[in-house]
Amino acid sequence: MxxxxxxxxxxxxxxxxxxxxxxxxxxxxxxxxxxxxxxxxxxxxxxxxxxxxxxxxxxxxxxxxxxxxxxxxxxxxxxxxxxxxxxxxxxxxxxxxxxxxxxxxxxxxxxxxxxxxxxxxxxxxxxxxxxxxxxxAHPQRLPNWLRGRLSGAYGNARVARMEAVFEGTSPLDITPRLADPALAEALRGTPLPTGSIRLERAGQVSALPGYASGDWWVQDAAAALPARVLAAKPGERVLDLCAAPGGKTLQLAAEGAEVTALDVSESRLERLRDNLTRTGLRAEVVVADALEWKPPAPFDAILLDGPCTATGTIRRHPDLPFVKDAADIRSMVDLQSAMIDRAADMLVSGGRLVFCTCSLLPEEGEGQLEGLLQRRDDLHPDPEAVARLPGLEEAWIAGPGALRLTPDMWPERGGLDGFFIAALRKA
The missing domain is CATH 1.10.940.10 (NusB-like)
Structure with a gap:
């Protein structure tokens, strides 16, 4: 050829x-x-x-x-x-x-x-x-099954702004292992108020300063927020449920927590193992079904980034609107509910749970939290956990202990992935 x-x-x-x-x-x-x-x-x-x-x-x-x-x-x-x-x-x-x-x-x-x-x-x-x-022309319109749901939740004008964001490419965000102002300068990146660094022109990631020495890892700025809301403490036993590809595990381990990273996919956990080796961080990696796995003892804190329709990441994955449909939603919601309940059962009394999804659909976020609080009286919103988040903006707050991020936010900084994050504490 x-x-x-x-x-x-x-x-x-x-x-x-x-x-x-x-x-x-x-x-x-x-x-x-x-x-x-x-x-x-x-x-x-x-x-x-x-x-x-x-x-x-x-x-x-x-x-x-x-x-x-x-x-x-x-x-x-x-x-x-x-x-x-x-x-x-x-x-x-x-x-x-x-x-x-x-x-x-x-x-x-x-x-x-x-x-x-x-x-x-x-x-x-x-x-x-x-x-x-x-x-x-109008930017690429979302399929009707998704556009109708989002318009009902956010209004047509806001959905149109999201579609304009989805038309563009995503910047590269990284999470530094330690707060170091010199790192952003070395990478020619922009420090974000939440602690991430945004690179507009990254080139070959593995050739960037600090990569080989494990000073940082690639992670969208929105995806880095749930671990910051959980705020793991040194020595705490923390479970990262649905851990792959592992950015949140690295955050928790960098805080000094004793982390167990669990995921059902052996192949997807390979990337996590590679990053643990590169960064020199430690975590116990477990390949198992979260609904069946039994820990040796309850955890002080659990982070559950639940499986979802991933509609908040369409800018990164423009194929998603075309390969998914409304039939995917019900099964995802049921699975999320079961996983939240399983996570709550694995917490110590007074333990902390952060549940999140990279979805824009209320059924996978706000509705999930509402249903949880109705069926369980041992979990309560934890507004203080959200209030401590660095760079918190009032527009993100979606109720006590809850955050809603949408792609049209941060337009002056290049946007965000869509996320719902809920912080809870066990009675």
């Missing part, structure tokens, strides 16, 4: 397979990128394909608007995916028009030969006259 094939058509072909897998087969990008077919491609091809596929998922709505004047009839799904991919590359990637169009025509001939002349004609018109429609 020559260099032109490696950097051009091969990457576009792989990107097309990714977006088709999301839209037609409802496969996640993570599933497809772990497949040997993808993993076996050259690194530069994988990287370019991944970037182009994610950009296409984020900006498909704009692509449709730019193409619409030149489409006489709706194309087949596979052809529309190809047109969207090429249009996004034309409008947002700064690629030379002739190269993009020629590559798209080549791909059309491979799989959908009769469509090749139409693909050629539409993309040439888009390249010449599609810019105005592209820029005037």
């Amino acid at each position: 020559g260099q032109g094939q490696t950097g051009g058509t091969a990457a576009r072909r792989l990107a097309l397979q990714l977006v088709e897998g999301v839209w037609q087969d409802r496969l996640t990008l993570a599933e497809m990128e772990a497949h040997p077919h993808f993993a076996g491609a050259p690194a530069e091809v994988r990287a370019r394909a991944g970037r182009l596929a994610r950009a296409t998922l984020r900006q498909a709505g704009r692509a449709d608007a730019a193409m619409k004047p030149w489409l006489k009839r709706s194309p087949k799904p596979a052809v529309r995916a190809l047109l969207r991919l090429a249009t996004v590359e034309l409008m947002s990637d700064g690629a030379a028009a002739h190269g993009v169009v020629n590559a798209a025509v080549t791909l059309a001939r491979e799989e959908h030969a009769p469509s090749a002349p139409m693909v050629n004609a539409v993309l040439r018109r888009v390249a010449e006259d599609g810019r105005e429609a592209w820029e005037a």
